[in-house]
Amino acid sequence: MVKDIKKLEKIAQQLRIEIIKMITNAGSGHPAGSLGIADVMTALYFNVMKHDPKKPKWNKRDRLILSNGHVCPARYAAMAYAGYFPKKELMNLRKFGSKLQGHPSYTDFPAIESSSGPLGLNLSIAIGQALALKMDKNPATVYCVTSDGDHNEGNTWEAIMFAGNRKINNLINIIDRNHIQLSGKTKNIMPLEPLKEKYLAFNWSVIVINGNKISEIIKACERAKKIKKPVAIIANIIPGRGVSFMEGKSEWHGKAPKKEQAEQALKQLTR
Amino acid sequence: MKEKNTSTREGFGEAIFEIAKKKKDLIVLTADLRESTKVDKFAKKYPSRFIECGVAEQNMIGLAAGLALAGKTAVTTSFGVFTPGRTLDQIKINVCYNDVDVKIVATHCGINVGKDGATHQALTDIAVMRTMPNMTVISPCDFIEAKKATKAILGMKGPCYLRLGRAKMRIVTKEKDRFEIGKANVLMKGKDATIIATGYMVEKALKAAFLLKKDKIHASVINCHTIKPLDKKTIIEYAKKTKAIVTAEEHEVNGGLGGAIAELLSNNFPVPIEFIAVKDKFGQSGTIDELYKHYELDENSITKAVKNCIKRK
Numbered sequence: 094m095v096k097d098i099k100k101l102e103k104i105a106q107q108l109r110i111e112i113i114k115m116i117t118n119a120g121s122g123h124p125a126g127s128l129g130i131a132d133v134m135t136a137l138y139f140n141v142m143k144h145d146p147k148k149p150k151w152n153k154r155d156r157l158i159l160s161n162g163h164v165c166p167a168r169y170a171a172m173a174y175a176g177y178f179p180k181k182e183l184m185n186l187r188k189f190g191s192k193l194q195g196h197p198s199y200t201d202f203p204a205i206e207s208s209s210g211p212l213g214l215n216l217s218i219a220i221g222q223a224l225a226l227k228m229d230k231n232p233a234t235v236y237c238v239t240s241d242g243d244h245n246e247g248n249t250w251e252a253i254m255f256a257g258n259r260k261i262n263n264l265i266n267i268i269d270r271n272h273i274q275l276s277g278k279t280k281n282i283m284p285l286e287p288l289k290e291k292y293l294a295f296n297w298s299v300i301v302i303n304g305n306k307i308s309e310i311i312k313a314c315e316r317a318k319k320i321k322k323p324v325a326i327i328a329n330i331i332p333g334r335g336v337s338f339m340e341g342k343s344e345w346h347g348k349a350p351k352k353e354q355a356e357q358a359l360k361q362l363t364r
Numbered sequence: 365m366k367e368k369n370t371s372t373r374e375g376f377g378e379a380i381f382e383i384a385k386k387k388k389d390l391i392v393l394t395a396d397l398r399e400s401t402k403v404d405k406f407a408k409k410y411p412s413r414f415i416e417c418g419v420a421e422q423n424m425i426g427l428a429a430g431l432a433l434a435g436k437t438a439v440t441t442s443f444g445v446f447t448p449g450r451t452l453d454q455i456k457i458n459v460c461y462n463d464v465d466v467k468i469v470a471t472h473c474g475i476n477v478g479k480d481g482a483t484h485q486a487l488t489d490i491a492v493m494r495t496m497p498n499m500t501v502i503s504p505c506d507f508i509e510a511k512k513a514t515k516a517i518l519g520m521k522g523p524c525y526l527r528l529g530r531a532k533m534r535i536v537t538k539e540k541d542r543f544e545i546g547k548a549n550v551l552m553k554g555k556d557a558t559i560i561a562t563g564y565m566v567e568k569a570l571k572a573a574f575l576l577k578k579d580k581i582h583a584s585v586i587n588c589h590t591i592k593p594l595d596k597k598t599i600i601e602y603a604k605k606t607k608a609i610v611t612a613e614e615h616e617v618n619g620g621l622g623g624a625i626a627e628l629l630s631n632n633f634p635v636p637i638e639f640i641a642v643k644d645k646f647g648q649s650g651t652i653d654e655l656y657k658h659y660e661l662d663e664n665s666i667t668k669a670v671k672n673c674i675k676r677k
């Protein structure tokens with residue numbers, strides 16, 4: 094476990110560099126969301142979660158369910174840096190035969206816990222796992238990452254209603270609230286506000302943080318674990334974080350940078 | 365007209381934009397995919413007839429059925445993995461059981477989605493859609509045919525499914541070719557076997573037929589753009605003429621075009637059939653050519669199937 098926040102920030106920056114290289118090399122992918130969630134992935138894999146890269150199926154591990162599967166480059170990079178597989182394999186992203194599929198594939202890569210990509214499906218999976226852990230008296234926590242887009246889907250709200258009713262307290266839903274989706278800003282496509290109040294009305298506890306501040310992410314997770322209800326951490330995030338021309342831009346939701354753009358991005362990230 | 369290689373989704377986008385001017389009761393809906401499904405131009409020009417639903421496909425189909433019950437023609441747009449993917453009940457009950465004028469347009473169908481991988485490659489949509497009473501299922505093979513198909517479904521009343529691809533594909537039909545729903549187009553005539561293809565597999569079927577000529581095998585090629593209702597007359601006629609059928613589709617082997625043709629022929633004129641389709645497998649990431657080859661959807665797989673089928677006569 095890495096405690097030094099400066100060190101964690103360095104890792105997150107390293108992940109961003111990998112994300113740009115991976116997506117550029119693949120020629121397609123989702124840079125804005127991936128860059129934005131890099132701090133959350135760093136906090137989870139290097140500080141918050143109990144896990145063992147050498148034993149990915151260790152029974153007492155905390156689980157991470159990624160619902161907005163399209164930001165998987167950030168998770169893949171974090172897992173490579175944590176020691177799940179060699180870093181050089183990151184360049185196989187989206188390649189034929191690779192375990193690093195364009196959207197996460199559980200059968201190709203079981204350490205990612207569940208396949209995802211179609212939005213709105215995986216909060217239910219996370220709750221199902223949390224229920225099973227409780228039945229087995231397993232003390233592990235289930236972390237779920239969901240996005241703005243996930244919250245457009247009815248299935249997500251069915252899951253929220255269920256977890257609130259059943260007081261699923263070993264579940265933490267970290268919301269990648271980056272305020273963009275595929276075709277524009279969320280406030281112009283499908284506004285979610287007041288999001289906090291919605292969760293409260295469904296009997297959840299809510300913590301609002303700056304999701305690009307690793308110290309805040311860690312603190313929120315520690316607090317959340319002690320709460321006797323399901324907890325939503327609304328992580329306000331800057332999409333495209335670290336690359337000036339991508340920050341806040343839905344245009345970078347789902348396209349790879351061209352060679353010169355990638356060079357410019359890498360220059361900014363290595364500064 | 366556009367350049368030589370372009371996608372069926374672009375054909376739809378152009379046609380819907382053209383039709384909108386005259387057809388005032390036309391409403392277009394999308395679920396956060398206006399650009400990918402090529403209705404962005406329509407959305408800009410006709411904002412009052414465009415409905416952005418957010419990433420909520422089930423609600424979108426329900427809204428469309430409601431609009432249609434109130435007299436509109438509603439066109440929904442998303443990827444094939446989401447509509448029909450997650451909206452089966454809405455399509456079955458809201459749209460088909462009510463028998464209303466909703467056109468479900470799905471892009472990113474088949475394996476040609478490429479690098480996004482299995483979750484985004486619709487391979488079960490034909491099977492699902494052709495089990496629905498009242499539903500018409502159309503799968504055009506190129507840009508030109510996609511334009512005609514769009515106009516044709518908007519020229520009829522009732523539920524329709526239009527299956528489109530993401531990738532650019534060579535144009536194999538001509539502007540002057542006839543397009544009629546439920547009437548298959550015979551593209552090549554040969555006595556030894558018949559390849560019945562749909563969507564982007566039509567191009568592969570034509571390539572295969574030319575390759576087969578080198579081995580002195582003469583195959584007929586039929587473009588089966590309408591999967592439901594099937595053109596029974598033409599298909600039975602060619603089963604009788606050639607006594608060997610190879611079906612080709614970018615779809616699961618279970619329940620697709622091949623299944624529909626097997627059902628038809630087993631009732632009417634049984635002949636050996638070989639199926640070019642994905643064989644009970646999920647897709648995956650890769651370039652289009654890698655995937656066509658891996659899942660045996662390329663022209664060489666078709667020529668092999670034709671030869672096998674002829675041996676079984």
Ligand SMILES: Cc1ncc(C[n+]2csc(CCOP(=O)(O)OP(=O)(O)O)c2C)c(N)n1
Pocket residue numbers: 123125126127161163164210211212213240241242243271272273274275276332346395396397419446
């Ligand atoms: C059910 C479903 N419908 C549509 C899509 C296509 N899609 C992929 S990402 C996306 C927008 C998602 O918004 P968000 O998750 O907030 O994305 P980001 O912040 O990364 O831009 C859409 C509509 C999908 N993946 N799943």
Ligand SMILES: [Mg+2]
Pocket residue numbers: 240241242269270271272273274
């Ligand atoms: Mg977002």
